[in-house]
Amino acid sequence: MSGTHGQTFEELRGQLQEAAATFSDGPDALEGILLGIVDDVDRAVREPLEIFPVCHHSPASALAMARRLREKRPKVVYLELCEDMAPLLTELRNCRLPVAVQAFATEVDGFPADWSPLSVVAPITEASAEYQAIAYALDTPGVELVLVDRSSDHVFQWDSRGTHSAEAGADPGASDAPPVEEEAALHGDAVGVEIGDLRPRFAELEEHLLHHGRVRHWSEWWHQYVELPLGDSDHDTYRQVMLLIGSLFRRLAPGDPHRVRVDEDRERYMWTRMREHLAATGTDAADCLYVCGAFHAASRVAEFGVHGTDTFEIGPRSATRWQHGLIPSSHAAIETQFGLASGSVSIAATVWAKNVRRTRVEPFRLAGQAGAKTSKAKKTAVAAAPVPAAANSDKLTGFLRRPPVLDRLDETELLGWSVEIVRAARRNGYLASTADAIAVFETSILLAGMRDRARPTPYDFQDAAVTCIEKDTVPGRRDVRRLVDIMMGGDRIGQVGYDALPPLARDVHDRLAPLNLKLQQRGVQRALLDISSQPQLEQCSDVLWMLRYLMPQGTARPIMGERRLGERPIQESWDLALGTHQRALIELGYEGVSIEQVLEQRLRRTAYGPHATTATVLEAIEDATLHLRSRRLTDELGTRALEVLSAERSVDGAPEVLRRVRRLLAYYRTSEPVLPPWIESFVKTGYAHYCTLLPTAFTDDDATVRQVAAMLGFLFGMESLALSLGCDRTQLELSVAQSHPQEPSKVALLWAAQVQLGHLSRADLRTRCDELLDNPMVVPAYPRYLSGFVHALEPVPGLADLVVEAVSNAFGRLPDPVLLPWLPTLISTLRSNGAELAPLLIREAGRIFPGRLGELDAWVPPWRAQPLPDTARPGGRAGEGRNVALLAAHPATCDAVASLLGCDGTWQTADPGPAGGQLIGRHPDTAVALESLLATP
Incomplete structure (x- = not known):
């Protein structure tokens, strides 16, 4: 057998050697590259453990995978995917694809703190080879699925550059993706790990291929020159062509030492894990299938193969605690994260459905999968007897020498596209007509002919539609290119089912069930809460306010109602979009089992953070009081606020501190029998603290007048409470006297x-x-x-x-x-x-x-009014008699003022003048105030 394999590609080697000599005038590096590619293919083909190279989200790869699985019936499927994600794959049957398997960590241990949170996602679509392998392994009895790629922890361990884009699948500068929209941001800043990253890393090579292929971007080149030719090829041809492409891109990749080392370490990691599994289970390598990206299939590391060396040591994972779950994904999110052209994944899904109908290959779908259909043909196909695989022979020579097959024009399909895009354009405000449909039809054929295609591709049709319909204006929010994407299948957005949600997310759905809303449905829904007539809805209100605090903006938005200290809700109205922000809710579930626990952790993290200020800690106390009503937590955070205040040496947060302390004091005075000890200590410490900082703040150029005014507001506003707690007013007077x-x-x-x-x-x-x-x-x-x-x-x-x-x-x-x-x-x-x-x-x-304009001419400001004569003043003789009479007319008022001033005495009816005169003489301002008060009508 080995001798047969050794002669498999001799004819191809000879032809490439002659071509290298012809084009380069003698043997040189070109010959080494061309012959090295054939060696890579030959090595992978001769491997006893069958290697199945794939490209991510390629319909041709998915179709070839489904066909090969039904022929070979492997007992073990090794899959290039993070090994720690294996337990989640069974939950895919509870989801609607596309979704992404995610590993998430908020508290890092062993990584830089500024990397937090760590997130790794592996998106899965139905038109992908990895989904076919997963569905086959999970639904076929006696088949084992083994994930062999490095763990999520190792993804970041090997990211020595500190940039999370190392695994993003494509050079960000070469991305074909459009600007990020809401649907395209479903993965956030997560690192993308996907099977089959197959794109040239040599920019000049990609530019050369695009130029001579007469295409605009890489996705279109792949669709035209790889996807369509391999759609109808047999297994050996598909495998050898994919190995050839992977080897070519690998040998022409730039020599980035870090990236080369990461690629080779991944291959060593995977082959080490596969040999360990084979040794532990005793499985025959012939009964296994290794599914990996074509780039990694053409590997040259010493650990390659079942008989490779065992010199690679897998390092331990860090102490970071990882959480795993499923999050919704979308075609736009996949395109954005992996640098694909807009609409390419949607077009791939359309081509996949067309190939399935055309070839009658029954794909694998997980039982119970949302949207999946189980047919009698599928059951028959699964139970069919295995077909022996053909012997590996040289299929590359024939494939490379074969001229491209020109598909005949499908006029019915193209005409349907043209009519549909005109209908969609008119719905979006374009002045399109039947003439435009004819123009799009003819222009698509013209563009395809200019690009050496007999049959227009979706990309040709898209360019023709933009040229004939959009022209130079976009009347609505969608341009024609986006309308074509929607028409070709649209941006499908996945959904994680209730059973696959983490406990926190399920708890939120259960607690909001009284609202009778379809919370998993995307879009905005209105919730009306009449709490006065239905008191049980107050618990729903509590959940909604906590979600508003924890979730992104727009998840839970109050339309009517507010939450303040000391107030109870009566009626509320909310706009909810939990289905739209399902990913954020799932990631919230990684932090705890209930939203109360997560909220408490967030508040503690804010209060004990390295950049915590007194104002932020007081804000955390207020939020804890509003949402959790936990006296234990508020007392703990109050003690923390006291510590932060004592350590502060600036007055930047004085206005915010004053505002929040006033609000908390007002709340505790009206709702508690006594003030909590922490706030009493806070007022006492704050009084002394601000007295100490006041002279410096008055002369400090960095301290604004608003901040100094807030300090004085704290000192004067809290003075009575501070003095009752033992503070000395002399400290404030000295502080003001020392201010210059x-x-x-x-x-x-x-x-x-x-x-x-x-x-x-x-x-x-x-x-x-x-x-x-x-x-x-x-x-x-x-x-x-x-x-x-x-x-x-x-x-x-x-x-x-x-x-x-x-x-x-x-x-x-x-x-x-x-x-x-x-x-x-x-x-x-x-x-x-x-x-x-x-x-x-x-x-x-x-x-x-x-108050009236007519009174303005005769109006005299009070500060410019003429002063009273001496005889009319309270201290004068005439004024003294007048005031005595006034006091005698209102004895109750005089008694109240006398007791307030600490004066003891009784009324003398015989001679009231001297006693009243003495009192007025000692307190003339009080007499004037009383006179003006009583004279007011």
Whole structure:
């Protein structure tokens, strides 16, 4: 037998040697390449363990695989696929193809942290050789399926360059794929592992083939010059041609050391695993079939073959914990990830269906597969007696010397295409007519003739349709090229069945079952929740809010309803697209068994991350309170917030910290009998922390006025609680006294703080503002002082009237060259940083300014009103008697004020004047306030 095989390709060797001598004027590298290709084919053909070379998603490979499996009936099928994905293959029967087998890891151990999450996918379509092998092995009793390729962990171990595109199947620069759309992003950033990466890695070779083949991209070249000729070939011809192509591309590949080493290590890995299995089970190599890519079938490593060396040592896997599952895939996702032309996988599916009908070969389909049909012919074919394989002979010589077979024109098929594309174009807004259908028909024939084809291919038809219908405008969102893709089969999107989903995904579907929606259906569905009449729907609301937090945008979108601290839902309306984002839900299931567990892990990861700030930890606490209602988790995260706050040395997050602490305090004060210990400690520590940082923040150029105002807002807003917890107000007073800002806005902010502390009177603040306006050297900087006063409303909202007065004086006294350029700055400042402060100014201005336009002429601002004479003042003689009478008329009010001020005494009806006068003399401001309050109608 060996002698027979040794003479198999002698005639071909002689012809190639003569051709090399003719074209290169003597023996050289060309002869070595050509003869080396024949040696590779001869070596693979003579291997006792039959090697079946394939190309990914090739209808010719799938058809040849189905035919060979029915003839040979192998007992063991070795498949080039990650060995750790084997347990998932049985779940394919619960899915609708195309789907992808995925290995996923979120927590990495042994890899760089910035690689996380790690993801490896292997897409599977019905028109693929690997699916035929899987379906045969799983549904045929006594047949074993063994995955022999490296594990998902080794995929990243061997990726020493740190780029996950090493296994993407094609050079990204040579990709024929269009820009990524939603359907094309189903695989995300996952590394693609697929059987049969068969594309030239030598750019000049691919360019040469495309140019002389008169095609636009690689997918079209493969369809025309490999796919169609091999569609009707016998097994030996198919196998030898695929081995020839694999060897050619391998020998002409650039010498990238890393990529060559990875390719050879994969081949050593697979042959080592196959020899181990043969030795362990005692299976005869003649009863086995090795399915691999044609690129790896033409291997020259020493470990090649059943009798190869056993020098390759398979390294251990890392400590990374991998999760495995099935995710939906699509034709567009496969094309994008592996650099194929748009529509090429859909065209392959159409050619596969046509070949099955034409050749009457019964393909293998998993029992129970969604969309699969079990026929009587299939059962008969499976039970048929095996046909012995023909002896391996030289089929390459005849194939290479045979002129291309020109298929006759199928006018009926082409005419149907032309009519259908015009109908689709009109539905999408094109002004197409019957004349355009005729033009597409004739142009397709013309283009095929120009490209030496008797029968137009789908690519010729696509070019003709674009030329005749689209012209130079696209009225809708789909161009004609996309319409042809849809017409040829469209972008089929797979679906993972309920039984194949991880526990978390099934739990989500079960908990949302009361909504009575088809959650696995793609597209957007509206869910209406009347929780007030159906309280059981509140659990569905909880699930939806958690999905909104965890899933990509658009998966669960609230239309009506919101979730806030301390509020309970009444009615909600949601747009759900769980079927569209099924992959994200499945990957969520890799992180835990319930969405509550995943959410808790995410919140902990955020709080304990290396870049966690006090604001982010407080946000995690708020989310935990909203969605989980777990006191245990909030207490733990509160302790973490305290640690992060103590370690911070910047005030960048002060505004966010203030906002969230206020909200949490309001919630706990209304819903809890006592404040949690962590928030009391947080307020106490924050008071001391911000007092320490305040003087530095006032002078630091990197600290904005909004951040300093937020610090003061925390100190003044939490002061009463902090003092009750044991803080010392002297620390705040010393901190303000040590602050010496130079920037005008911060100076104004410091003045507001001094007013709040009582170190500066309101009259003195008015005087300082007037002095600024009177000083021509300071007038250009006055708007910056006003910006500080506006931000001062955060810590000192009682200054709203003075801020209105200062702004009014600025509008009245500032010159136009100073005022007009400042107005856009004021508006933008209020919109970006002071949106919550604007209502205070507007409300105060509405109280001060007249409500009608007619009253404006006679209106006098309160700050410009004439002061009362001394006799009319509360401290004067006339005023004293007036106030005594006022107090006597309202004794209850006087008693309340006296007790508030700590004054003890009784009413004297005989001589009430002196007692009231003494009280008013000690507290004249209180008397004036009472007078204005009682005089208000």
